Amino acid sequence: MNDAQTTGIVFNIQKFSVHDGKGIRTLVFLKGCPLRCRWCSNPESQRHEPEHAFNPMRCLTAEVCGRCVNACKSGALTLKNGLIAFDPRACEQCFACADACPSGSQSVYGERMTVDAVLNKVEEDGVFYNRSGGGLTLSGGEALAQPDFALALLREARRRRIKTTIETCGYYPYERLAEACASLDALIFDIKCFDPALHKKFTGVDNARILDNFRRVCEDFPLLPIRARTPVIPGFNDNEAEIQAIREFVPRRPNVEYELLTYHRMGQPKYGYLGRIYEMEGANLVEDIMRRLRDIAQ
Incomplete structure (x- = not known):
């Protein structure tokens, strides 16, 4: 199969982004992630396959519609006190409810698409x-x-003269990253934490492979613009010792820059749509702490 006809699962294509690389960009979000970060703002991205979501705020109500309940054969959608209730444990991911829903309340995260x-x-x-x-x-x-x-x-994309960047967590065999860098114009690499035990507690994996991949890519691609990023998360890495350790690890080279990202909860509603629990409920990042950490990062 040629590259143009290769297929994969995409869950969003976002246009006019200005924060994820140079200039105005189109972000293509791919399904699947080896990490399970507690604060993840795209929980719909974690699993590799398309998955069902239910947004009750868009529902026309059972009294007006109710088509999804009739379409669901697994019992995942039922009526409780006149309202539609979703049980993710019973869902068989057949997506019949999404096909029947006229309002988009029942939807699917993920679509198989070709490169073309x-x-x-x-x-x-x-x-x-x-x-x-x-x-x-x-x-x-x-x-x-x-x-x-x-x-x-x-x-x-390179054949079509489209400039390319990837945002990566870095947790995979180095050969995969090196092959990608051969076709990249820039790389954005997340370094979330320097303490391996803490990293595993909050993301599900330790950081040895991630740090080694970052070290190697900086050495092997000295001309590739690389941006290292750290999302500052309350109770995880929002302290001077952790940010200082990462700052000292990131090499000071002309092609490498380092920045901090401020914690936000914009993805929290999607956990409810998927029938999951948001583990960072109530967490807040103190602005005075963030200012001190930015000084260290700079």
């Missing part, structure tokens, strides 16, 4: 890339959790 179909969407905004120096950014989830699809996207 994705890049045709990306190329719709080519005029903005030309003027701003932007292009395509692969994100997720983890972009390289679907390696064949992601690498085919990068290669085909």
Whole structure:
């Protein structure tokens, strides 16, 4: 199969982004991630396959509609006190409810697409890339959790002269990252924590492979623009010792920069749509602490 016809699971294509690489960009979000970060703002990205979601705020109510309940054969959707209730444990991911729903209350995160179909969407905004120096950014989830699809996207984008960036957690064999970098114009690499035990507690994996991959990519690709990022998370890495350790680890080279991202809860409602619990409920980042940490990062 040629690159243009390679397929993968995409859960969102977001246009006119200015925070995920140089210039105006189109973000392509791929399903699947090896990490389970407690604060993840895209919980719909974690699992590799398409999955059902229920947003009750968009529901027309059972009295007006109720088509989803009639379409569901597994008993995941039922009526309770006149309201539609969703039991994710009973859901068989058949998506009949989403097909029947007229309001988008029942939906599916994830669609199988070809590289050609994705890049045709990306190329719709080519005029903005030309003027701003932007292009395509692969994100997720983890972009390289679907390696064949992601690498085919990068290669085909290069053939079409679309500038490319990926956002990555870095947790996979180094060979996969090195192959991607051969087709990249820039790399955005998250370093969430330097303490391995703490990293595993909050993300589900330790950070040895991540740190080794970052070290190696900085050495092997000295001309590739690399941005290291740390999302500052309350109760996890919002302290001077942790940020100082990461700052000292990130090499001071012309092609490498380092920045901190401020914790936010914009993805919290999606946990409810998926029938999951948001583990960071009530967490807040103190602005005075964030200012001190920015000083260290700079």
